[in-house]
Amino acid sequence: LHILITPVFSQCLQNYNWTSWNSFNSNSASGTVLYGGTPINVTMSANYNFFSTGDIFSYSSYSGFNSPPPNNSVPATTWAAGPGGITTMCFSQQVENPVLLISSLGSFTDQVSLVFSRPYVVVYDGGGNTFVNDTTIIGTEGYCVIKFPGTFDCVSIYSSTPESYTNITWGLNPPLFPVTIAQNFN
Secondary structure, three states, X not given: OEEEEEEEEEOXXXXXXXXXXXXXXXXXXXXXXXXXXXXXXXXXXXXXXXXXXXXXXXXXXXXXXXXXXXXXXXXXXXXOOOOOEEXXXXXEEEEEXXXXXXXXXXXXXXXXEEEEOOOOEEXXXXXXXXXXXXXXXXXXXXEEEEEOOOEEEEEEEEEOOOOOOEEEEEEEOOOXXXXXXXXXXX
């Protein structure tokens, strides 16, 4: 009798904890999100002013996503008052595979382009976006959830097109946990 024991890591699929935003200033916002049962801080800062909305614009656009955030106050970024907007989103500790919900990127008449400091993968496409490559999105009234694979604490977003506003918020999947798979061979 031979037993093969294989250690692997697992994670609940798309069972996200979403940021609860509690403070908005002219060019910064802060909130908390649960990560592995522990609240951690999330901060957003920009080199331009932005505001918040009491709910996510066109929230029903996420009805097909199996872990939508609560429909409450979130940042409403204008991306830039002109070319050269930089938005930095940071967690108070390193996290794995965070997701960013983007609601109403651009408009039907004006495209908005975002470039991220880290590569992303699309986990939900609600339409209206062109995913140019793994660091660039162009939105024409776009809705999506993107994941940033890996372990890190900050992501920067570079924008060059002014926007009426785009709602954004972060979600975290619980950290990976070890699972042992045993197989019997005769």
